[in-house]
Amino acid sequence: MKIAVLVKRVPDTASVFQIDGDQKSVKTDGLKFVMSPYDEHAMELAIQLKEAGKADEVIVVSAGPDGAKDVMRTALAMGADSGLLVTGDGVESLSSRGVAQALAAALKDFGAELILAGKQAVDDDASQVAERVAELLEYAHASVVTRFELEGTTATVDREIEGGQYTLELPLPAVCTIQKGINTPRYPTLPNIMKAKKKPIADKNLADLGLSGDALNSGIAVENLSLPRQDRLNKIIEGDNEVRVKELVRMLKEDEKAL
Amino acid sequence: MSVLVLLEQRGELKPCALEAATAASKVAQAAGVELNAVYIGQSLADQSAELAGLGIAKVYAYENDALNYYSNDGYVPIVRDLVQELGATVVIGSASALGKEYCASVAARLGTELAQDAIEVSWDGGLKAKKPVYAGKIVSEVSITASPAMVSLRPNVVKIERDGDAVPEIVKRDMPQVSLRTVLKEAAVAAAGQIELTEAKVVVSGGRGIGGPENWPVVQELADALGAALGASRAVVDAGWIHHSHQVGQTGKVVSPDIYVACGISGAIQHQAGMRTSKLIVAINKDPNAPIFKLCDYGIVGDLFEICPLLAAEVRKALGKE
Numbered sequence: 001m002k003i004a005v006l007v008k009r010v011p012d013t014a015s016v017f018q019i020d021g022d023q024k025s026v027k028t029d030g031l032k033f034v035m036s037p038y039d040e041h042a043m044e045l046a047i048q049l050k051e052a053g054k055a056d057e058v059i060v061v062s063a064g065p066d067g068a069k070d071v072m073r074t075a076l077a078m079g080a081d082s083g084l085l086v087t088g089d090g091v092e093s094l095s096s097r098g099v100a101q102a103l104a105a106a107l108k109d110f111g112a113e114l115i116l117a118g119k120q121a122v123d124d125d126a127s128q129v130a131e132r133v134a135e136l137l138e139y140a141h142a143s144v145v146t147r148f149e150l151e152g153t154t155a156t157v158d159r160e161i162e163g164g165q166y167t168l169e170l171p172l173p174a175v176c177t178i179q180k181g182i183n184t185p186r187y188p189t190l191p192n193i194m195k196a197k198k199k200p201i202a203d204k205n206l207a208d209l210g211l212s213g214d215a216l217n218s219g220i221a222v223e224n225l226s227l228p229r230q231d232r233l234n235k236i237i238e239g240d241n242e243v244r245v246k247e248l249v250r251m252l253k254e255d256e257k258a259l
Numbered sequence: 260m261s262v263l264v265l266l267e268q269r270g271e272l273k274p275c276a277l278e279a280a281t282a283a284s285k286v287a288q289a290a291g292v293e294l295n296a297v298y299i300g301q302s303l304a305d306q307s308a309e310l311a312g313l314g315i316a317k318v319y320a321y322e323n324d325a326l327n328y329y330s331n332d333g334y335v336p337i338v339r340d341l342v343q344e345l346g347a348t349v350v351i352g353s354a355s356a357l358g359k360e361y362c363a364s365v366a367a368r369l370g371t372e373l374a375q376d377a378i379e380v381s382w383d384g385g386l387k388a389k390k391p392v393y394a395g396k397i398v399s400e401v402s403i404t405a406s407p408a409m410v411s412l413r414p415n416v417v418k419i420e421r422d423g424d425a426v427p428e429i430v431k432r433d434m435p436q437v438s439l440r441t442v443l444k445e446a447a448v449a450a451a452g453q454i455e456l457t458e459a460k461v462v463v464s465g466g467r468g469i470g471g472p473e474n475w476p477v478v479q480e481l482a483d484a485l486g487a488a489l490g491a492s493r494a495v496v497d498a499g500w501i502h503h504s505h506q507v508g509q510t511g512k513v514v515s516p517d518i519y520v521a522c523g524i525s526g527a528i529q530h531q532a533g534m535r536t537s538k539l540i541v542a543i544n545k546d547p548n549a550p551i552f553k554l555c556d557y558g559i560v561g562d563l564f565e566i567c568p569l570l571a572a573e574v575r576k577a578l579g580k581e
């Protein structure tokens with residue numbers, strides 16, 4: 001069985017983000033880039049399935065600029081066998097729809113029985129690429145998976161819902177997006193980091209996947225970036241405990257009308 | 260041209276469905292088009308009263324026992340076909356845990372664009388949405404020109420508004436043939452009466468500052484006084500002090516209550532990602548330099564073991580609960 005893991009290179013969320021002069025993008029200089037943390041859990045799951053003898057091959061797949069190969073190397077060092085990068089002019093301005101189209105086209109011939117991805121990428125939080133890939137490839141799918149077991153060609157998964165969970169049985173081929181808590185991603189060891197340097201990463205060009213010209217146009221555009229609500233009161237209430245607590249309740253009730 | 264709202268249900272219509280309808284109604288009005296809704300589930304029955312005054316012209320109801328629980332195979336083709344039949348140009352759903360999967364799948368089948376987890380949606384010659392990105396550190400305003408333009412709305416960011424009491428016309432639809440590839444083995448849902456975190460009007464959360472799981476009653480007493488749902492930071496979930504379903508943050512629930520009270524929580528960026536859109540934020544922490552104080556409206560620098568019980572008593576008094 002073959003597993004494909006979709007990963008994305010994103011800025012570390014601990015970074016300080018500055019909005020660029022165009023008000024439509026963030027400044028990238030000085031940002032530290034990492035594999036989106038939820039993708040690490042998807043990678044770990046794939047490697048564990050391989051180690052358990054339930055998968056023969058794990059391929060890590062990404063769409064992005066050449067720099068995305070950094071995080072693909074990390075995935076290879078974790079244990080993926082090879083990489084596939086969808087790249088080319090315009091790749092960075094693709095919408096989620098376009099990225100999913102490109103990934104689905106790139107994956108078509110690989111014949112993955114299982115495709116795993118993080119539940120969301122922590123840069124644009126678009127939360128839709130893996131689901132779109134599933135729909136385009138007509139695979140069964142489930143999102144926000146917190147438990148995954150594979151028996152033959154059936155995956156049994158727990159998927160989070162608000163206030164509970166569903167236990168689902170999915171026939172392969174399937175796509176699952178992975179939530180934290182399912183496992184602890186391994187740190188690549190030095191020997192494995194060395195080995196990963198020799199593992200192949202193939203490039204696939206957008207144009208070769210049928211994405212060129214108008215097909216690259218997206219129907220969604222960022223108009224403006226801004227900082228979130230800055231008008232917090234930041235009022236630190238002083239005094240002894242009884243006084244402060246009374247004052248807080250009074251403000252919540254009378255000033256804010258929130259009680 | 261029309262707007263279609265996807266009504267989420269878990270047996271009953273969810274509050275986020277009515278919020279999405281409120282937002283969709285404003286979009287429809289601004290665009291000068293009709294608003295319709297689609298209900299998929301066991302039975303809409305007398306719940307249509309809940310849809311009064313929301314400006315919905317017709318509800319297309321697909322009622323079937325097999326559709327009680329959400330499934331991609333069951334729901335998505337119905338919505339795709341209905342959108343095409345109605346020529347809907349805007350589709351609005353909810354960014355609940357299931358709603359995001361639902362909207363992403365519908366968008367894929369329609370080959371259109373989608374903004375997930377919007378905190379604002381409007382019509383200004385086209386559909387616009389605001390959504391948090393980079394763990395909530397930045398808000399992105401997008402315009403969607405693809406048709407239909409799709410948005411999922413974060414629960415609790417829009418107040419349900421009614422204008423009059425006109426009920427929508429219910430259009431019952433026959434169930435199309437569906438074969439579900441995925442089998443639902445078990446649905447573990449919240450106990451009745453429990454306040455769901457994402458829908459709660461008040462959330463009181465505890466973090467590592469509570470010292471140990473034996474101290475939850477201190478925070479719970481405050482939550483009870485406020486009629487709040489109990490939240491938690493990841494640190495205490497990872498430590499096994501409380502179930503993951505209480506976690507607020509990027510990995511947990513995204514909440515936008517009227518009041519969010521953080522007790523013994525430092526306010527790490529991943530925690531902020533889950534509570535930043537709360538209307539009022541109150542922080543209780545003994546460290547004056549805790550990042551949570553930069554984000555809060557009201558802060559008390561002090562020991563939560565002293566503050567929480569006093570605050571609970573004062574709230575009960577203010578609400579006449581004593």
Ligand SMILES: Cc1cc2nc3c(=O)[nH]c(=O)nc-3n(C[C@H](O)[C@H](O)[C@H](O)COP(=O)(O)OP(=O)(O)OC[C@H]3O[C@@H](n4cnc5c(N)ncnc54)[C@H](O)[C@@H]3O)c2cc1C
Binds near residue numbers: 465492493526561563
């Ligand atoms: C990919 C990723 C995802 C993450 N997702 C989440 C998430 O979804 N949710 C989340 O919460 N975190 C998340 N985190 C973890 C996050 O970075 C923090 O580690 C976590 O939020 C810290 O929890 P805390 O505030 O309870 O603990 P701490 O940071 O240890 O803070 C404890 C606070 O309690 C105060 N305190 C101690 N004693 C008292 C007392 N007696 N009275 C009053 N105050 C007291 C201290 O001053 C301190 O500020 C994530 C991290 C990563 C890397």
